[in-house]
Amino acid sequence: MIDIFASALRLATPLIFAAMGGFLCERSGVATICLEAVLLTSAWTAASVTYFSHSPFLGTAAALWVGAMTMSIHSFLVTKTKADPIVSGVAVNLLALGVTPILTKLLFGSPTNTAALPLSERMSSELLLGLSFLLPFLLHFMVYKTGWGLRLLAAGDGPQALETSGVSPAKVRYGAMALGGAVVSLGGVYLSVAHASQFTREMAAGRGFIALAALIFGKWRPIPAFLTCLFFGLTDALQIHFQSSPLLGTTFPVQALQILPYLITLFVLVGFIGRAKPPLAIGKS
Amino acid sequence: MHDPIQNKITFSKITKTFGAVVANQEVSFSIVKGSIHGVVGENGAGKSTIMKILYGMFPPDSGEILFDERSITLSTPHDAIQLGIGMVHQHFMLVPTLTVWENIILGQEPTLGRLNKAAIVKSLEAIKTLYGFHVDLNARVESLSVGHQQQVEILKLLYRDASILILDEPTAVLTPQEVDSLFDKLRTLKKAGKTIVVVTHKLKEILKFTDFVTVMRQGQTIETLPTSTLTESSLAEKIIGRKRIPLNRPQVLRAHSPILSVESVSLTCSNSTLLKNLQFQVFPGEIVGLAGVEGHGQQELVEILARARKDYTGKVTLQGKDIKESSTYELKQQGFSLIPPDRYREAMVPTFSLSENVILGHHREENIKSGAFLSKEKMTQFARELIQAFDVRPGNPDQEMGSLSGGNQQKWVVARETAREVSFLLAAHPTRGVDIGAIDFIHQHLLKLKSQGAGILLISSELDELLELSDRILVIFQGEMVAEVEKEKASETQLGLWMTRGHQKEKCP
Numbered sequence: 001m002i003d004i005f006a007s008a009l010r011l012a013t014p015l016i017f018a019a020m021g022g023f024l025c026e027r028s029g030v031a032t033i034c035l036e037a038v039l040l041t042s043a044w045t046a047a048s049v050t051y052f053s054h055s056p057f058l059g060t061a062a063a064l065w066v067g068a069m070t071m072s073i074h075s076f077l078v079t080k081t082k083a084d085p086i087v088s089g090v091a092v093n094l095l096a097l098g099v100t101p102i103l104t105k106l107l108f109g110s111p112t113n114t115a116a117l118p119l120s121e122r123m124s125s126e127l128l129l130g131l132s133f134l135l136p137f138l139l140h141f142m143v144y145k146t147g148w149g150l151r152l153l154a155a156g157d158g159p160q161a162l163e164t165s166g167v168s169p170a171k172v173r174y175g176a177m178a179l180g181g182a183v184v185s186l187g188g189v190y191l192s193v194a195h196a197s198q199f200t201r202e203m204a205a206g207r208g209f210i211a212l213a214a215l216i217f218g219k220w221r222p223i224p225a226f227l228t229c230l231f232f233g234l235t236d237a238l239q240i241h242f243q244s245s246p247l248l249g250t251t252f253p254v255q256a257l258q259i260l261p262y263l264i265t266l267f268v269l270v271g272f273i274g275r276a277k278p279p280l281a282i283g284k285s
Numbered sequence: 286m287h288d289p290i291q292n293k294i295t296f297s298k299i300t301k302t303f304g305a306v307v308a309n310q311e312v313s314f315s316i317v318k319g320s321i322h323g324v325v326g327e328n329g330a331g332k333s334t335i336m337k338i339l340y341g342m343f344p345p346d347s348g349e350i351l352f353d354e355r356s357i358t359l360s361t362p363h364d365a366i367q368l369g370i371g372m373v374h375q376h377f378m379l380v381p382t383l384t385v386w387e388n389i390i391l392g393q394e395p396t397l398g399r400l401n402k403a404a405i406v407k408s409l410e411a412i413k414t415l416y417g418f419h420v421d422l423n424a425r426v427e428s429l430s431v432g433h434q435q436q437v438e439i440l441k442l443l444y445r446d447a448s449i450l451i452l453d454e455p456t457a458v459l460t461p462q463e464v465d466s467l468f469d470k471l472r473t474l475k476k477a478g479k480t481i482v483v484v485t486h487k488l489k490e491i492l493k494f495t496d497f498v499t500v501m502r503q504g505q506t507i508e509t510l511p512t513s514t515l516t517e518s519s520l521a522e523k524i525i526g527r528k529r530i531p532l533n534r535p536q537v538l539r540a541h542s543p544i545l546s547v548e549s550v551s552l553t554c555s556n557s558t559l560l561k562n563l564q565f566q567v568f569p570g571e572i573v574g575l576a577g578v579e580g581h582g583q584q585e586l587v588e589i590l591a592r593a594r595k596d597y598t599g600k601v602t603l604q605g606k607d608i609k610e611s612s613t614y615e616l617k618q619q620g621f622s623l624i625p626p627d628r629y630r631e632a633m634v635p636t637f638s639l640s641e642n643v644i645l646g647h648h649r650e651e652n653i654k655s656g657a658f659l660s661k662e663k664m665t666q667f668a669r670e671l672i673q674a675f676d677v678r679p680g681n682p683d684q685e686m687g688s689l690s691g692g693n694q695q696k697w698v699v700a701r702e703t704a705r706e707v708s709f710l711l712a713a714h715p716t717r718g719v720d721i722g723a724i725d726f727i728h729q730h731l732l733k734l735k736s737q738g739a740g741i742l743l744i745s746s747e748l749d750e751l752l753e754l755s756d757r758i759l760v761i762f763q764g765e766m767v768a769e770v771e772k773e774k775a776s777e778t779q780l781g782l783w784m785t786r787g788h789q790k791e792k793c794p
Binding site: 141145146147148150151153154157158160161162163164165166167280 | 372381391394400
């Protein structure tokens, strides 16, 4: 039983980082479906930089920077060139999906994975786990209690009002999205150098989308989104447990648990569990 | 006015073009500090442009703005705010999901550290008391009435310590009572030494509340003069540049049988009553005005009469025939016409040409067909005739309708709806967002239809319009008909009260 909960926490951690980063991005008024891309580029960067520098902290710092930059491609396309945020998000996702194996092949010879790190060069899981539990509360304070947060919310819900108050919504968005990208990157770091010891191709495995689902289910609020991530982590842990459980054996359809996060999100979007209202500027160009 | 430049904001030969369109051409006038200054003109006269230049939203192509004697450069709203200039836009610039106090401090708040809500609220309360505002600082803006949202906008400027307040069409969405209360507040602000610039096209307000008026026409300033020297007709003439044609209301004897009869129509939608037992008739040769604050059931009534919804109880008959039993096409054959409330969305296809738009709903008629097909030639010919009759500009039948000005679009809608014989016309906000020239034209046209024996139901939020055109005025409040008065006995004040507070039912005839 305790095993299942421990495993749930481990599985939830990257989701929490991704959802919290997504929270900052979406709240600034830009639809952000490219959390997956940021997880991939940051996971790759963390594994590679740590491998060559032998310092997981340097690897993490580099991953944060690359994650912020990956997200900034998206915010640049949307804010400056007025690209459709969904099209831009898909493009950035595909870019990350393609670029990471190419770089892996160039540096490590095989496109499937980077070289494994020794245990001593891995990042502490507990540290990241602890951080992921603090972050939602920190973001709640930053966004709902400070002047910076007020501007962020205004950029998402009333950019014109913000502009006529003498503040550029574009600048607010660039800042929030870069910060959001860095936060998502912590999830990537967790995946490749804390939870595992190397980057493997497509290792984000849809977590960026599940995090987005958690964000929607949490109605774009950090603490409910955080709790949803924990719940999704639990369903994932149960699914893994049942796969190998002699009790239920092969008769239990684990797919039923695997689809749970997506199913729940669908229910929310259809409006069964209270309507989820996105930031008003999302969906408008 | 005697002291040339002292204590004034002076525009000197400001020119601003957008592509080929000249929005402002050598605009020059002065605003005396500490006064209420009106800027009037038709739509597209350049009033809003010159105000946006003053607020730093558009830099002018040439010319300068003088503050006292100092030339100033304004390139962003931030510059204007620094100089104490604030603007309330026609469409409010508020974040609906944030609270009132959050909206007010937005852009002025320290970005680092926790916001000190208690201190902010305290300073805002002081401003509120000083100028007599009543609005709950902790309410979410989306829950406020339009009048209160406007108060928030003005508080925003006062919190920024603005000494010059620009208000762009501030009364467009207000009831008569809210208008009075707004101008009371503006007078208080004037006493406190603020300068107030009001952009509007409503002549009455200008005459009643301002000290000076600047008249603009086609991007140019025509004249600036003290309000006391003006009358409503002299001001209107200056605005349109010619004499107004006086309205001549023909008297038509009431026929015995109504053209339209609404019998105990009620409409409920998920437990809320939208319309409650509506009962009225419109006779041939009569204009019946329907007064009411927007959102009190007018939209639903239009939808019912236009056969867009049928989930009501009760009965509506046109010439004695239940409209539920006829198709829209058959109604049109009976002479039913409709000027919808939302021109852009409901009355036209912006990307269609004028000639295509004018046959919408009439495409089965023989005069535009050759054999089974539409004839482009005949359509164009038909459109040409109407363009001439209704003086629509520019008058090219192939031009996209969306590229015309609001006034010309509306004339075109009226042209389509009244080109055939009309027995009943439902005119919902027929002059909304339309300039004075076109308003006069549309009013004349409605009266012409009346003299030809059409029955007209006129829905409008402009009391002036209702009082000028109607034979009878009905007042709707929360979906209920709360009053009915003959035109002669109606007063603006009384109508305004009924519109906002309802009326004892037993007094209605």
